[in-house]
Structures are given as structure tokens and as C-alpha cells.
Amino acid sequence: MSTEAVLHANVGTAGAQDVHHAHDAHHGDHHHHESFISKYVFSMDHKMIAKQFLITGMVWAVLGGLMSVLFRLQLGYPDSTFPILEDLLGKWAKGGRISAEAYYALVTTHGTVLVFFVLTAGLSGTFSNFLIPLQVGARDMASPFMNMLSYWFFFTASVIMLSSIFVETGPFSGGWTAYPPLSALGDASPGSKTGMDLWLVSMALFVVSSLLGGLNYIATVLNMRTKGMSMTRLPLTIWAFFFTAVLGVLSFPVLFSGFILLIFDRHFGTSFYLSDIFVASTQQALPNEGGSAILYQHLFWFLGHPEVYIILLPAMGMASEILSTNARKPIFGYMAMVASLFAIAVLAFLVWAHHMFVTGLNPFLGSIFVLLTLLIAIPSAIKVFNWLTTLWRGNIRFTPGMLFAIGFVSLFISGGLTGIFLGNSALDIHLHDTYFVIAHFHIVMGVASMFGMFAGVYHWYPKMYGRYMNNTLAYIHFWVTLVGAYLIFWPMHYQGLAGMPRRYYDYSVWESFKHFTELNRFISTVAMVVFAVQFLFLINFFYSIWKGRKVTTQNPWGATTLEWTTPINPGHGNWPGEIPEVHRWAYDYGKDGVEYIPQTQKIGENESAHH
Amino acid sequence: MASITTENKRIHPHKFTMWVAMGSIVMMFAGLTSAYLVRRSLGNWQEFSLPLVFWYSTVAIVASSVTMHLAVKSFKARERVRYRQMITATTLLGLAFAVLQAFGFYQLHLQGVTLIKGSNPAASFLVIITGLHALHVIGGVVALLIIFFRAYQSKVKNYSVIPVEIVSTYWHFVDALWIYLFIFFGLTH
Known part of the structure; x- marks a missing residue:
């Protein structure tokens, strides 16, 4: 079926192919010699850059995850000592117990790394790079050179962030949001010294990397689409990457402004964020x-809130694509999906102060931000409705990618609902800075986007490496991670409602939270199990690169989009001949009794076009 | 050939990238100027008048936009000598702008306004925003130098107007950005 359809499509464009052949043979299939360095290191091929982002992201995910295991160890077993920790961490875990400084450094680095390096660079860096040219029908990005720079800025940022862990005074420990005065005064804490300088340099480079990437994604989507690929024929993945890039390009510069002022406060004696301070350590x-200091919070959250959607939108886009492909049904409400992505992107810029309800914000202003925040529930609900209706009576294939996409929808619903609690400024008086917040954002942004990423890796792995991943390992990975994620974060809602504050080193000394001792231990244990199961994924991923079952058909999932019209292992330039022309939208599944019709196939004589 | 003609109608991807990048730079300065307004409304704000030199630097950068425009025109007309002259003039005016800005801060310093260490946010904001803008102008000067030396390479006969147009767009942008900042500071000082 699949080859038939492709053949048919090729016949359709054969005439056009001859005309363009002379022109395209030039930059279609590159046969010039590529050295190891130009192919694997300083590569300008978007597919290789995508893999570089993915694998760097994986390294950070392991490190960031390991950090969470270490601080969960402290939270779950505050009275126990683990001599091995002292062997591993030295002075940061004297006597086998993680010190308070180390605890805060671990929490801070975990947050920074997961938010920026894993779920921004690792997620949109990987899949925007990999899928945009392949799905819009382009040979590469608008500027492959800038694309390469984007990765190497990220790599440098990574090296600097990693090195901050090893400086004598430790990495920054004032929280991933880096609020002044902790971030502005070297004397405020050990981590505020060299660690903070390295953190700032690393993050500044990261902003540059994101901007270079984002500019490219936008230019590629708007300018490099193949013939016939109108905006309304784009797969939802591309729409999501596009809005993600727009959010990044408009919000990261504001964070950068905030950082510039912070650097001047730290090193050049200005007073943007500092006033009336007495430092205890130096008297x-x-x-x-x-x-x-509130000024910094405004600048930070003006990025910080869009950042949440920078993380979430790519996962939404990939889930939409994977759900539709594997339910063998067109996505329900395509235009509503695009419109809700647009609405989320606009609202993302208008809600930042809901992170600051209790900073002394004018309550009237707060009520406006409550309204704008709760408005986000509308496009979110539209998306959830459309995902569920796409699944409804579908002919579902439970591939690992599909399971993770469904898991994403589940987590997005669970985490989204608690967002309605937190978006209310009155409820926020009780809930702010409690474990309720931790539970909310980990489920809706952290784990959900992680699931989007896993879904993307499992689904597009055959295109990335020309091989399949092992399904059995993938199913174990999915079920343990899904159940584990709920077991870890669901109880935290109750802890938060009971008033348990976040960012504390040891709860066992509080009479009011004594009854959570067992629960904390349970959460920590599950966290360790879930962390361990991620190694199944890593083993599966790396083993399959060399030893996985080979892909033998061009279009293993029977999908409609353009990436499956490329050879099984596409070279630099993606299509050996002419770039195919697009004749229809990306979701013709089960139309007129035909299982699926690729975008490259012309509209038949008796067929009605979708748009 | 249909696909080729439709592709040519579209804006060049590199040009488009420049426009998005300018949007990004606008957001950075929007962030800084709104921070300025927020901080100003909190009081404890030192009052001083803007240095007179800023008027001269404004004239310099506006004049450089004119010469930049003429440079693109002569490039398109393939008048290479005139193109080089105009690029040289633009470069020199750009450098003059940066020097004049620095001189403005020297004047403020002479008036007894503390600029960085121990300064009032009114002054430090001015230094940082103006300085960041001047850095963007200097970035433009570097780009000008690159296309300037390209024009002297007699071996390469490259008549692609795209790089010249991209630099010119950027140059007009930093000019307009300064005019915005100048009016902004004028109204808020």
C-alpha cells in the first residue's frame, strides 16, 4: 500500500522533475568528500545538528536526573547517612549526608539544566532542526552556518555550566530563577561567587544559541517551503515549532536585558536590583x-512564562502528529489546533505576573493577570478536546511513540487542571511556594514535555538512524515512567495543600509535616526507580543505532508527511532528485476508504480537496 | 519553471532572517526601556539633562543613513567608485557616532554625574542602554568593513545585491533605534 502510493505520487511529479533536473542535480545529492570533522562535528546538515542537540540533551537529562535523585535522597531519608555520597561528592556530603549548600546547588542546577538545556535545546533544538526542513520540503535550514553556530554556542554554554559544578565554591545555588540579591552579591552564599559568574556566562551563550536557532526556524518555515506547501497544509508539528521559535526570539532578548543589568550590579557597582542591604557574612x-529586586522578576518572568510554552508547544505539535498518524484518522479540528497554538503564543506574553502574585503586586493588576491566565484554559481545552476526538473511534496502533503521545495528553490534562488553581491570585496566597506548585509544573511542563520528547524519538527514530528501537524495552520504559511520574508528583499536591513549602533542606524537624515522612520516602524511592528505568531507554537508543532492526520501507508508519518521501537514509540535501511538490494537507487518513494518502499525491478527479 | 519563479517572488531567506533578528533586538531594547520606566516610577531618581553632544551624534547617524542609501543605489547602478566612497563615508559617520556618544558621557562625567559605580539608576540606565546601542552600531561598522573590502577584491565580480541590502537594512534599523531612544530619553528626562 505504502509503496504503491509513493510510486503513484512519483508518477505525478515526473513531468516537473525533468524540467528541474539540471538545476537540482547541482545541490541535490551531495557526493563531495566529507571528512569526519565536517560530517560529525562541525556539521551544517540539519539532521546531524539535530542529533547533536539530542545527544547533548540526553547527557544533560542524565546529569539533571541524577541531581534530582541525590536531593530526593536527602528529602526521603533525612536522618540516614550514605557513605558512598562522601566518596562521590567529597566535602559536599560530609559524613554521607548532602550538605545544605550542596542541596541548594543541586536543586538550582537541576532546574536550570532541565528547563533550558534538556527541554529547550534538547527538545526544540532536536526536533525543529530535524523536522522543519524535512516536513516543509527544504534541502536544509535558511542558514546552515548559523544553525551550526547555534549548536556550538549551546555546546560551549554546556561546558561552562558543567565546569561551574567543579569550582571550589560550588555552582550557583539561589534557584534556577536567579533572583537578586542572592544572584547579585558574591557574598550572599558560596554559590553566588564564581558559580554564579559561570552560570551567567553559560546562560548568555545559551540565549545566543536559542536566538540563532529561532531565527533560522522562522525563516525556514516562512521562506523555504516546497511548491504547494501553503501554510494551511503544514503539519501541526511545524506550526508548533514556528510558534515556539517566535516565542523564543521575542522573549529571550528580554531575559538577556535582565542579565546585562544583573552583571552590572554584580561587578560594576550599579544599583538596578539592590537597595538597603546588610550582608551577614561580611557584617x-x-x-x-x-x-x-522586583524589577528583575518582571524581566525574568517576561521570558520565564513564554519559556514554559517554548518547552510545551513542540511536545504538543509532535503529539498531534503522532496521534493522528497512529489513530489512522485526520487530526480533529486542524484550524482550531493552529488557532489555539496562536492564542497560547499571544497569551504567553500577557501572564508573566502570575508568578509574582505575592510580591506586593497591586491586587487590581493581579486580577487582570488572573483573567488573562485563566483565558489560557480555553485554547488548552480546545487542544485536549481535539486530541481526544482524534483518538475517538480511531484504528489505534499502540506503537511506543503513540503510547508516549497519549501519555502526554494524560499528563497535560492532569497538570493543566491544577494550573487553574494556581492562576487564581487568592488561592495563590495559600499555594505559592508549596509542593503544589512543584507538582503542577513538573507534571504539565516537565514530565509532559519529556513524554513529547520520548514520543518524538520513538516515532522519528527510523528516519534518524534507518533502524527501529526495541519495542519491548520501550513498553517497559513507557509504563514504568508513566505510573512512576504520577506516583511521584500526585502526592505532592496533598503536601502542598497541607502547606508544605518548597525549597527546604529538611522537613523532619517540622512537627506539622512529620506525618509526611513515609510519603517522602515513598516519593524518593519511586524517583529512583523511574530514573533507573530511563537507562533502558538510553541502552535501547544507543544499541539500536548500530544493532537495531533495519528499516526496509520508506514509510514505515504509513504517514502522509514529506519526511517519509526521502530515502531511508537521506543524505545532505534530503531528496536525491527534485523536492516533491505538495498537493494536499497533511492529514488525509482514512479518506474515501483509503488508509492514507501522502501529501505528494495529486487530488484525484472524483476527490474533494480538504481545503 | 513555475516553482523557480514563485521562489524568486519570495523575500530572500537571509533578508527575512535579518528582519526577525531586528524584531529580537527591538524586544531587548523594549525590555530595557520598560525596566527604565518601571524603575523611574519608584522614585529616588536623579535628574540631569542629556548631553548636548547627543544632538550632534544624532545628526551623524541620520547622515550615515543617507550615505548608506546612496551606497546601495550606486551598487545597483554598478558605479563601484561611488559605492566605495559612500560605504567609506557611512563607516566613518558610524564611528563618529560612537565617539560622539562616548564624548557625551565624558561631558556628563565632567558635570559630576556618577555613571557606573555607585551611580543612580537614572545614569546607569542611560549608560547601559546607550552603550548597548553603540555596540550594535559598531557591529554594523564591522559588517560595513566586510562588504567594503569585498568591493576591493578585484578578482571576485559579485554583483549580488543581497548582502549590501541586508547591511543597509540593519544600518537604517540602528539609526531608527537611536532616534527612538533619543526621543524616549528626551521625554523622560
Whole structure:
């Protein structure tokens, strides 16, 4: 069936192919010699850059995950000692117990790394790079050179962040949001010294990397689409990557402004964020006057909230594509999906102050931000409705990618609902800075996007490496991770409602939270199990690169989109001949009794076009 | 040939990338100027007048936009000598702008306004926003130098107007950005 359809499509474009052949033979299939360096290291091929982002992201995911296991060990077993920790961490775990400084450094680095390096660079860096040219029908990005720079800025940022873990005073430990004065004063804590400088340099480079990537994604989507690929024929993945890039390009510069002011406060004696401060460790009153720490929070969250959607939108786009492909049904409400992505992207810029309800924000202003925040429930609900109706009475194939996509929808619903609690400024008085917040954002943004990423890896692995991953390992990976994620984060809602604050080193000394001792131990244990299961994924991933079952058909999932019209192992330039022309939208599944019709196939004589 | 003609109608991807990048730079300065307004409304704000030199630097950068425009025109007309002259003039005016800005801060310093260490946010904001803008102008100067030396390479006869147009767009952009900042500071000081 699949080869038939492709053959048919090729016949359709054969005439056009001859005309373009002379032109395209030039830059279609590259046969020039590529050295190891130009192919695997300083590559300008978007597919290789995508793999570089993915594998770097995986390294960070392991490190960031390991950090969470270490601090969960402290939270679950506050009274126990683990001599091995002292062997591993030295002075940071004297006597086998993680020190308070190390605990805060671990929490901070875990947050920074997971939010930016794994779920931004690892997620949209990987899949925007991999899928945009393949799905819009382009040979590569608008600027392959800038694309390469984007990765190497990220790599440098990674090296600097990693090195901050090894400096004598430790990495930054004031939380991933890096609020002043902890981030502005070297004397505030050990981590605020060299660790913070390295953190800032690393993050500044990361912003540059994101901007270079984002500019490219936008230019490629808008300018490099193949013939016939109108915007309304784009797969939803591309729409999601497009809005993600727009969010990044417009919000990261504001974070950068905030960082510039922070650097001047740290090193050049200005007072943007500092005022009336007495430093206990040095017994000194600082001369800084008139600064406002809240100003930093405004600048930070103006990025920080869009950042949440920068993480989430790619997962939404990939889930939409994978759900439709594996339910063998067109996506329900394509235009509504695009419109809701657009609505989310716009609202993302108008809700940042809901992170600041209890900073002394004017309550009237707060109520406006409540309204705008709750408005996000509308496009989110539209998306959930459309995912469920896409699944409804579908002919579902439970591939690992599909399971993770369904898992994503489940987590997005569970985590999204608690967002309605937190978006209310009145409820936020009780809930802010509690475990309720931790549970909310880990489920809706962290784990959900992680599931989107897993779904993407399992689904597009055959295109990336020309081989399949092992299904049995994938199913174990899925079920343990899904059940584990709920077991870890669901109880935290109750802890939060009971008032248990986040960011504390040891809860066992609080009478009011004594009854959570067992629960904390349970959560920590599950966290370790879930972390261990991720190694099944890693083994599966790397083993399958060399030893996985080979892909033998061009279009193993029977999908409609353009990436499956390329050879099984596409070279630099993606299509050996002419780039195929597109004649229809990306979701003709089960139309007129035909299982699926690729985008490259012309509209038949008796067929009605979707648009 | 249909696909080729439709592709040519579209804006060149590199040009388009420049426009998106300018949007990004606008957001950075929008962030800084709104931070300026937020901080100003909190009080404890030092009042001083803007240095007079800023008027001269404004004239310099506006003039450089004119010469940049003429440079693109002469490039398109393939008048290479005139193109080189105009690029040289633009480069020099750009450098003059940066020097004049620095001189403005020297004037402020002479008036007794503390600029960085121990400064009032009113002054430090001015230094940082203006300085960041000047860095963007200097970035433009570097780009100008690159296309300037390309024009002297007699071996390469490259008549692609795209790089010249991209640099010119950017140059007009930093000019407009300064005019925005100048009006902004003028209104808020």
C-alpha cells in the first residue's frame, strides 16, 4: 500500500522533475568528500545538528536526573547517612549526608539544566532542526552556518555550566530563577561567587544559541517551503515549532536585558536590583540604594512564562502528529489546533505576573493577570478536546511513540487542571511556594514535555538512524515512567495543600509535616526507580543505532508527511532528485476508504480537496 | 519553471532572517526601556539633562543613513567608485557616532554625574542602554568593513545585491533605534 502510493505520487511529479533536473542535480545529492570533522562535528546538515542537540540533551537529562535523585535522597531519608555520597561528592556530603549548600546547588542546577538545556535545546533544538526542513520540503535550514553556530554556542554554554559544578565554591545555588540579591552579591552564599559568574556566562551563550536557532526556524518555515506547501497544509508539528521559535526570539532578548543589568550590579557597582542591604557574612552595609529586586522578576518572568510554552508547544505539535498518524484518522479540528497554538503564543506574553502574585503586586493588576491566565484554559481545552476526538473511534496502533503521545495528553490534562488553581491570585496566597506548585509544573511542563520528547524519538527514530528501537524495552520504559511520574508528583499536591513549602533542606524537624515522612520516602524511592528505568531507554537508543532492526520501507508508519518521501537514509540535501511538490494537507487518513494518502499525491478527479 | 519563479517572488531567506533578528533586538531594547520606566516610577531618581553632544551624534547617524542609501543605489547602478566612497563615508559617520556618544558621557562625567559605580539608576540606565546601542552600531561598522573590502577584491565580480541590502537594512534599523531612544530619553528626562 505504502509503496504503491509513493510510486503513484512519483508518477505525478515526473513531468516537473525533468524540467528541474539540471538545476537540482547541482545541490541535490551531495557526493563531495566529507571528512569526519565536517560530517560529525562541525556539521551544517540539519539532521546531524539535530542529533547533536539530542545527544547533548540526553547527557544533560542524565546529569539533571541524577541531581534530582541525590536531593530526593536527602528529602526521603533525612536522618540516614550514605557513605558512598562522601566518596562521590567529597566535602559536599560530609559524613554521607548532602550538605545544605550542596542541596541548594543541586536543586538550582537541576532546574536550570532541565528547563533550558534538556527541554529547550534538547527538545526544540532536536526536533525543529530535524523536522522543519524535512516536513516543509527544504534541502536544509535558511542558514546552515548559523544553525551550526547555534549548536556550538549551546555546546560551549554546556561546558561552562558543567565546569561551574567543579569550582571550589560550588555552582550557583539561589534557584534556577536567579533572583537578586542572592544572584547579585558574591557574598550572599558560596554559590553566588564564581558559580554564579559561570552560570551567567553559560546562560548568555545559551540565549545566543536559542536566538540563532529561532531565527533560522522562522525563516525556514516562512521562506523555504516546497511548491504547494501553503501554510494551511503544514503539519501541526511545524506550526508548533514556528510558534515556539517566535516565542523564543521575542522573549529571550528580554531575559538577556535582565542579565546585562544583573552583571552590572554584580561587578560594576550599579544599583538596578539592590537597595538597603546588610550582608551577614561580611557584617557590611552595602552602599547600593534605590534598586528593586522586583524589577528583575518582571524581566525574568517576561521570558520565564513564554519559556514554559517554548518547552510545551513542540511536545504538543509532535503529539498531534503522532496521534493522528497512529489513530489512522485526520487530526480533529486542524484550524482550531493552529488557532489555539496562536492564542497560547499571544497569551504567553500577557501572564508573566502570575508568578509574582505575592510580591506586593497591586491586587487590581493581579486580577487582570488572573483573567488573562485563566483565558489560557480555553485554547488548552480546545487542544485536549481535539486530541481526544482524534483518538475517538480511531484504528489505534499502540506503537511506543503513540503510547508516549497519549501519555502526554494524560499528563497535560492532569497538570493543566491544577494550573487553574494556581492562576487564581487568592488561592495563590495559600499555594505559592508549596509542593503544589512543584507538582503542577513538573507534571504539565516537565514530565509532559519529556513524554513529547520520548514520543518524538520513538516515532522519528527510523528516519534518524534507518533502524527501529526495541519495542519491548520501550513498553517497559513507557509504563514504568508513566505510573512512576504520577506516583511521584500526585502526592505532592496533598503536601502542598497541607502547606508544605518548597525549597527546604529538611522537613523532619517540622512537627506539622512529620506525618509526611513515609510519603517522602515513598516519593524518593519511586524517583529512583523511574530514573533507573530511563537507562533502558538510553541502552535501547544507543544499541539500536548500530544493532537495531533495519528499516526496509520508506514509510514505515504509513504517514502522509514529506519526511517519509526521502530515502531511508537521506543524505545532505534530503531528496536525491527534485523536492516533491505538495498537493494536499497533511492529514488525509482514512479518506474515501483509503488508509492514507501522502501529501505528494495529486487530488484525484472524483476527490474533494480538504481545503 | 513555475516553482523557480514563485521562489524568486519570495523575500530572500537571509533578508527575512535579518528582519526577525531586528524584531529580537527591538524586544531587548523594549525590555530595557520598560525596566527604565518601571524603575523611574519608584522614585529616588536623579535628574540631569542629556548631553548636548547627543544632538550632534544624532545628526551623524541620520547622515550615515543617507550615505548608506546612496551606497546601495550606486551598487545597483554598478558605479563601484561611488559605492566605495559612500560605504567609506557611512563607516566613518558610524564611528563618529560612537565617539560622539562616548564624548557625551565624558561631558556628563565632567558635570559630576556618577555613571557606573555607585551611580543612580537614572545614569546607569542611560549608560547601559546607550552603550548597548553603540555596540550594535559598531557591529554594523564591522559588517560595513566586510562588504567594503569585498568591493576591493578585484578578482571576485559579485554583483549580488543581497548582502549590501541586508547591511543597509540593519544600518537604517540602528539609526531608527537611536532616534527612538533619543526621543524616549528626551521625554523622560
